[in-house]
Amino acid sequence: xxxxxxFRGKRPRALLPALILVxxxxxxxxxxxxxxxxxxxxxxxxxxxxxxFVAFLYSAYAFMTWPFRxxxxxxxxxxxxxxxxxxxAVIVGFDGMDPELAQRFISxxxxxxxxxxxxxGTFRKLRTxxxxxxxxxxxxxxxxxxxxxxxxxxxLARDQSNYLPFLSSAEIRGPKRSLKIGKYTIPLGKPQIxxxxxxTPFWHWLGKAGIFSSVIRVPVxxxxxxxxxxxxxxxxxxxLKGSQGTFCFCTTRRQGEKFREGGVxxxxxxxxxxxxxxxxxxxxxLAGNSGRELRVEFEIRPELDGSRARIKVDSxxxxxxxxxxxxxxxxxxxxxxxxxxxxxxxxxxxxVSPEVEIYVTPVNIDPGRPDLxxxxxxxxxxxLAKLFGPYATLGLAEDTWALNEEVLxxxxxxxxxxxxxxxxxxxxxxxxDKTKQGLCACVFDxxxxxxxxxxxxxxxxxxxxxxxxRDQRPDVIPDLYSRMDNLVGRVMEQIDGDTxxxxxSDHGFKSFxxxxxxxxxxxxxxxxxxxxxxxxxxxxxxxxxxxxxxxYTMGLNGLYLNLKGRERxxxxxxxxxxxxxxxxxxxxxxxxPDPSSGKTGITKLFDCDAMYAGPYVExxxxxxxxxxxxxxxxxxxxxxxxxxxxxxDNLKAWSGDxxxxxxxxxxxxxxxxxxAEEKPxxxxxxxxxxxxxxxxxxxxxxxxxxxxxxxxxS
Amino acid sequence: MTGFILIKMxxxxxxxxLVLVFLLSFVVGLLMVxxxxxxxxxxxxxxxxxxxxxxxxxxxxxQDQLQVVLNSYWRILGSTGGYLRLAFKPLxxxxxxxxxxxxxxxxxxxxxxxxSGQPFLVKARTANADVLDQTSxxxxxxxxxxxxxxxxxxxSEIIWRVVxxxxxxxxxxxxxxxxxxxxxxxxxxxxxxxxxxRLRGRWLExxxxxxxxxxxxxxxxxxxxxxxxxxxxxFAWLEWGWIWLFFVLxxxxxxxxxxxxxxxx
Numbered sequence: 001x002x003x004x005x006x007f008r009g010k011r012p013r014a015l016l017p018a019l020i021l022v023x024x025x026x027x028x029x030x031x032x033x034x035x036x037x038x039x040x041x042x043x044x045x046x047x048x049x050x051x052x053f054v055a056f057l058y059s060a061y062a063f064m065t066w067p068f069r070x071x072x073x074x075x076x077x078x079x080x081x082x083x084x085x086x087x088x089a090v091i092v093g094f095d096g097m098d099p100e101l102a103q104r105f106i107s108x109x110x111x112x113x114x115x116x117x118x119x120x121g122t123f124r125k126l127r128t129x130x131x132x133x134x135x136x137x138x139x140x141x142x143x144x145x146x147x148x149x150x151x152x153x154x155x156l157a158r159d160q161s162n163y164l165p166f167l168s169s170a171e172i173r174g175p176k177r178s179l180k181i182g183k184y185t186i187p188l189g190k191p192q193i194x195x196x197x198x199x200t201p202f203w204h205w206l207g208k209a210g211i212f213s214s215v216i217r218v219p220v221x222x223x224x225x226x227x228x229x230x231x232x233x234x235x236x237x238x239x240l241k242g243s244q245g246t247f248c249f250c251t252t253r254r255q256g257e258k259f260r261e262g263g264v265x266x267x268x269x270x271x272x273x274x275x276x277x278x279x280x281x282x283x284x285x286l287a288g289n290s291g292r293e294l295r296v297e298f299e300i301r302p303e304l305d306g307s308r309a310r311i312k313v314d315s316x317x318x319x320x321x322x323x324x325x326x327x328x329x330x331x332x333x334x335x336x337x338x339x340x341x342x343x344x345x346x347x348x349x350x351x352v353s354p355e356v357e358i359y360v361t362p363v364n365i366d367p368g369r370p371d372l373x374x375x376x377x378x379x380x381x382x383x384l385a386k387l388f389g390p391y392a393t394l395g396l397a398e399d400t401w402a403l404n405e406e407v408l409x410x411x412x413x414x415x416x417x418x419x420x421x422x423x424x425x426x427x428x429x430x431x432x433d434k435t436k437q438g439l440c441a442c443v444f445d446x447x448x449x450x451x452x453x454x455x456x457x458x459x460x461x462x463x464x465x466x467x468x469x470r471d472q473r474p475d476v477i478p479d480l481y482s483r484m485d486n487l488v489g490r491v492m493e494q495i496d497g498d499t500x501x502x503x504x505s506d507h508g509f510k511s512f513x514x515x516x517x518x519x520x521x522x523x524x525x526x527x528x529x530x531x532x533x534x535x536x537x538x539x540x541x542x543x544x545x546x547x548x549x550x551x552y553t554m555g556l557n558g559l560y561l562n563l564k565g566r567e568r569x570x571x572x573x574x575x576x577x578x579x580x581x582x583x584x585x586x587x588x589x590x591x592x593p594d595p596s597s598g599k600t601g602i603t604k605l606f607d608c609d610a611m612y613a614g615p616y617v618e619x620x621x622x623x624x625x626x627x628x629x630x631x632x633x634x635x636x637x638x639x640x641x642x643x644x645x646x647x648x649d650n651l652k653a654w655s656g657d658x659x660x661x662x663x664x665x666x667x668x669x670x671x672x673x674x675x676a677e678e679k680p681x682x683x684x685x686x687x688x689x690x691x692x693x694x695x696x697x698x699x700x701x702x703x704x705x706x707x708x709x710x711x712x713x714s
Numbered sequence: 715m716t717g718f719i720l721i722k723m724x725x726x727x728x729x730x731x732l733v734l735v736f737l738l739s740f741v742v743g744l745l746m747v748x749x750x751x752x753x754x755x756x757x758x759x760x761x762x763x764x765x766x767x768x769x770x771x772x773x774x775x776x777q778d779q780l781q782v783v784l785n786s787y788w789r790i791l792g793s794t795g796g797y798l799r800l801a802f803k804p805l806x807x808x809x810x811x812x813x814x815x816x817x818x819x820x821x822x823x824x825x826x827x828x829x830s831g832q833p834f835l836v837k838a839r840t841a842n843a844d845v846l847d848q849t850s851x852x853x854x855x856x857x858x859x860x861x862x863x864x865x866x867x868x869x870s871e872i873i874w875r876v877v878x879x880x881x882x883x884x885x886x887x888x889x890x891x892x893x894x895x896x897x898x899x900x901x902x903x904x905x906x907x908x909x910x911x912r913l914r915g916r917w918l919e920x921x922x923x924x925x926x927x928x929x930x931x932x933x934x935x936x937x938x939x940x941x942x943x944x945x946x947x948x949f950a951w952l953e954w955g956w957i958w959l960f961f962v963l964x965x966x967x968x969x970x971x972x973x974x975x976x977x978x979x
Contacts, residue, residue: 066780212778230775315976379771386768389761434776 081211083694085710087498088436091685092428092491093141093218093443094484095134096451096658098508099125099668105481113489117503117670125666127681128507130611130624131557132662134235134448135169137506137682138219143199144686144701148614150199152220153621154555155244157196161568163541165554165640167244169220169236170195172372174285184336185288193223193372198616200698202686203229203439209695212438214431217424219443219506222395224376231376232384232427234443235395239362240333240343240371241282241293245396248360249407250277262401268300268356275300279360281333282341294333294341306353313347320349325415328390331363342366344390348412359407361416364393384427391423398449403653410653413453414476418483421446425487432494439689444487450480451509455656462513463649492672500692500708505667506682512657514594515634515650516601516627518553519642525588527551530642537642544642547571550581554640556633556659558621559585559605566618582607582623594631594647601631601647603661626661633659674709730905731823731947735959738819742960743967746808751977753804759978762797769793801979816957821925823956825910825942827902833860833877835941836897838888843867845890845934852887856880857899870936890934897938898926911939 102123106115117123129137129147131154139152147153157168175189197220203213207228215221219235239245247263252270268277281294298313310319316329326347333341343363350357365372368385374393375381385391398417402408408416421444428442454476456465465473488503495501519537522528529548530537537543541552546562546569553559561578564570572578585605592602606624608617627633635652636643658665669680677684683703690697691705769789776782828834840846846865851874853859861875878884878901885896900906909925914933929935946953972979 383771
């Protein structure tokens with residue numbers, strides 16, 4: 001070729017400048033064919049122009065319609081903003097932040113920003129709900145009504161027809177119709193998701209008045225409801241299996257007990273230098289009700305140095321050090337006929353030598369390609385994923401079960417918690433940036449999870465920390481409060497004088513050192529009967545004789561009568577018999593002492609008839625058990641199990657709790673404005689915000705608006 | 715390898731150019747996305763594209779807030795710039811070989827050879843108009859002039875109208891002021907390597923449009939050009955220049971392979 005011979009004729013050192021010159025000239029003065037330099041450049045150029053074109057269209061649409069929308073909005077908002085005392089409300093929720101601990105750390109000078117709010121604005125204890133459980137309290141927070149009107153009484157509710165539990169906040173079922181062809185049952189349509197929480201969140205009322213809201217991770221907002229604003233669902237979003245979080249522990253060790261709850265143990269098989277195992281996924285949608293699960297297999301190649309392993313999942317390959325988490329890894333569970341489910345999970349390499357152990361987080365719904373709606377609009381979760389990368393979507397994303405079962409250690413758990421927390425901080429600050437007017441509310445779970453799991457280090461003699469020397473106990477909870485204070489400080493920098501800042505928690509925290517199996521007590525005192533020859537029951541009342549049972553407990557605080565006409569095998573007559581039975585139980589259980597120490601285990605039983613009012617009271621327990629500080633329902637009792645032992649030590653890492661007498665665990669209320677109310681309650685938040693925005697209060701609210709100072713404290 | 719394929723293809727039927735462009739597009743599409751994969755920062759490209767999408771979604775999600783829309787639009791411009799910057803590095807790797815490939819392919823696919831019996835023009839441009847009268851064309855026996863030459867002094871050009879009797883590779887002789895030059899002419903019905911022009915100097919232009927050695931530096935002739943007809947390829951009820959068809963098909967091919975191989979572009 002002539003051209004090549006010409007090039008060959010030149011000295012090599014002239015080649016590079018010539019090449020650079022060619023590139024420069026080609027780029028600057030493209031001729032016929034050289035304007036196009038392959039699909040890569042073609043895609044880049046096309047994508048860029050396409051993006052700019054779409055952006056231009058969006059912008060043109062926004063600009064052209066903005067005057068009309070602005071006019072409409074102004075007309076709609078005139079009434080609200082005309083009487084509004086604030087331009088923006090920012091609510092930072094810290095699930096479980098305790099007022100006594102907050103005051104203690106403020107006094108120790110560890111929380112300068114919260115101290116500033118206390119001095120210049122408000123710091124009060126915030127009365128919580130009965131019971132003091134997050135889904136109940138946050139439902140009341142958002143609706144401004146008592147549980148009798150929003151229908152959430154616990155994480156779990158019981159099926160009156162069979163005494164079995166179900167998730168109280170949402171119900172997910174398969175599609176209504178399916179087509180059976182041979183061995184396949186083909187679903188026709190999408191899964192049915194039914195929200196069980198009733199009542200109207202206050203941001204819906206704000207939206208009707210034309211006020212925009214950004215709501216992030218407030219519990220019990222799944223499935224997301226339509227309203228004028230954006231919302232990312234929080235607690236109660238399931239994992240891809242449909243559970244509230246099922247981790248996977250892959251191990252070459254053959255022995256090991258089945259996990260009590262929250263996880264599955266999966267064997268790792270050795271194939272020479274390669275090890276293979278799998279992540280269990282959702283049920284095969286084509287297998288009908290057979291319960292056959294889908295799987296994603298993965299390979300592990302331990303490296304010779306014994307400190308690392310290479311992992312291959314689908315097309316993803318990555319290397320992990322022992323004690324290191326992977327990024328969020330996309331996984332695809334493939335069924336036949338092209339059906340699949342997509343999720344994301346993180347891998348944690350626990351051990352490589354001599355055995356191999358890998359923990360895999362519950363498979364979260366992929367926020368970038370959600371198989372179930374986890375936000376409103378559905379593009380909001382996608383927007384956040386594109387902006388910040390994949391993030392945990394599971395309602396209870398911090399894997400407390402894995403720490404409880406000692407699959408994760410303290411550090412691994414904390415790393416996971418703060419990684420999730422970091423993502424949510426980014427979301428909050430983006431929402432603050434995008435919501436210059438209106439409501440911006442974000443709830444952080446980190447405070448709740450870490451206090452649950454690390455309270456043991458806060459107490460001198462907690463049973464779960466026995467044997468850990470004082471000087472080896474990490475300051476996890478003081479550090480937690482300090483981090484949250486730092487977050488509040490950064491939020492304060494983002495707001496102006498027209499913004500109301502509320503820092504709230506749904507409940508406080510206390511120690512959980514002793515477990516109480518109330519079902520055991522009911523059995524031993526003749527209120528709950530077992531089948532002949534049985535002295536203990538299995539989970540979920542296996543071996544309970546309902547025809548002779550008058551009362552039982554399920555969940556964390558609810559005590560139920562086996563009421564005739566309500567429960568399927570009820571024997572207690574409604575009316576006088578039921579009332580006298582409640583009186584009898586209260587007389588015996590109020591002040592119930594722990595025989596080992598003489599301390600009071602239960603302070604008081606609260607009659608739900610006196611506390612709740614509304615259309616859903618029939619679903620409520622009959623009594624709420626108010627455990628004393630240091631006590632809580634035992635792990636067995638929560639799961640409907642009757643044991644001989646009534647009081648026992650809690651040896652789990654889950655060592656702090658709030659499911660006790662709600663009077664003992666109020667939440668916190670900090671504000672940048674003076675609030676006159678001396679005993680504010682969480683039920684008052686919704687009416688207060690509505691009033692401050694000048695929106696008329698709906699008639700069915702139970703809360704009362706606080707008197708809030710017009711000017712923000714300087 | 716390409717030459718071999720071209721020779722084989724030239725023996726094939728009249729769809730040879732289309733088949734050839736399809737084949738090349740398929741191969742080039744695959745090669746280029748693979749090169750792109752290994753010469754680009756895939757993670758940074760993915761993040762840049764995600765940011766672009768996020769800002770686009772922000773315009774939609776927060777459309778009632780003009781300030782957010784404006785900020786998002788500004789960020790879209792910034793992200794687009796960042797994305798193009800990331801795509802520039804692989805572009806540097808592929809642009810030289812691909813440009814040279816396209817230049818060579820253009821010799822075969824850009825023009826149709828002269829058909830025997832069909833008149834064509836030969837145009838010589840001289841250093842100045844004075845030389846035009848001293849310039850003549852020497853034709854091989856198989857060719858003949860069909861009209862007297864036309865002088866265009868304003869552009870220092872002289873144009874001859876020529877016809878060839880039969881297929882073959884010919885050298886036209888051009889004499890000017892005592893100097894002699896030649897220009898190749900292809901008369902054929904297949905795919906041939908065609909050089910439409912022979913140039914004096916103009917090194918860069920020669921690389922892109924000429925397939926012949928340069929005229930000597932002291933030549934009175936600046937260029938000799940044969941007006942080969944441009945080749946059109948019929949595809950999907952449209953007449954395509956090969957480069958446009960190659961552009962579209964290699965994009966399609968690249969798109970397919972990027973999806974199959976999981977490559978971010």
